[in-house]
Amino acid sequence: MKLPLTILAASVLVCTEAHDGLPVNPELGVPGFPDCHQPVKSALRGEMSVDEAAHTLVCQQKGSDDAIKIACVGDSITAGVHSSGPQYTYPSQLQDLLGDEYAVTNLGACGSTMLKKANSPYWERPQYQTLVNNTWDIVVIMLGTNDAKDPGDGGPNNWLHDCGSFLYFRR
Numbered sequence: 001m002k003l004p005l006t007i008l009a010a011s012v013l014v015c016t017e018a019h020d021g022l023p024v025n026p027e028l029g030v031p032g033f034p035d036c037h038q039p040v041k042s043a044l045r046g047e048m049s050v051d052e053a054a055h056t057l058v059c060q061q062k063g064s065d066d067a068i069k070i071a072c073v074g075d076s077i078t079a080g081v082h083s084s085g086p087q088y089t090y091p092s093q094l095q096d097l098l099g100d101e102y103a104v105t106n107l108g109a110c111g112s113t114m115l116k117k118a119n120s121p122y123w124e125r126p127q128y129q130t131l132v133n134n135t136w137d138i139v140v141i142m143l144g145t146n147d148a149k150d151p152g153d154g155g156p157n158n159w160l161h162d163c164g165s166f167l168y169f170r171r
Contacts, residue, residue: 032079063103079108
């Protein structure tokens with residue numbers, strides 16, 4: 001039985017390191033283990049930047065026609081950058097918990113943001129195109145961590161705020 005489309009959203013605003021210096025998956029040319037492949041051989045040889053390689057990925061929906069399709073959308077946390085392998089990402093663990101009746105697709109994009117005006121919007125990644133070009137029963141969204149990056153933590157100026165000012169709290 002197929003469930004109606006359900007959207008679950010989780011956003012954590014904390015400062016994180018940029019994807020620079022993270023271990024790169026040699027099969028993709030980017031950190032993490034999204035359900036994608038890398039058709040551009042120069043990315044696999046390290047002849048292009050991680051950012052360039054991230055934009056050349058080709059991603060695909062997993063599962064048979066009768067499976068309940070789940071898309072896991074997010075940044076490096078979803079992609080599984082710090083996991084010890086593709087079977088240890090949270091989308092893979094979700095697949096193991098739910099069983100064969102479900103098909104969980106990892107559409108994580110390392111360094112991506114929910115903000116469209118940030119340095120690396122999810123909307124501009126191949127994972128987003130896979131999301132909108134397929135039909136899903138459930139979408140789990142875990143974006144927002146990289147939106148908090150600012151020059152104070154060594155990142156780009158994604159989060160234009162003044163909440164550190166004393167005057168901000170005074171009325």
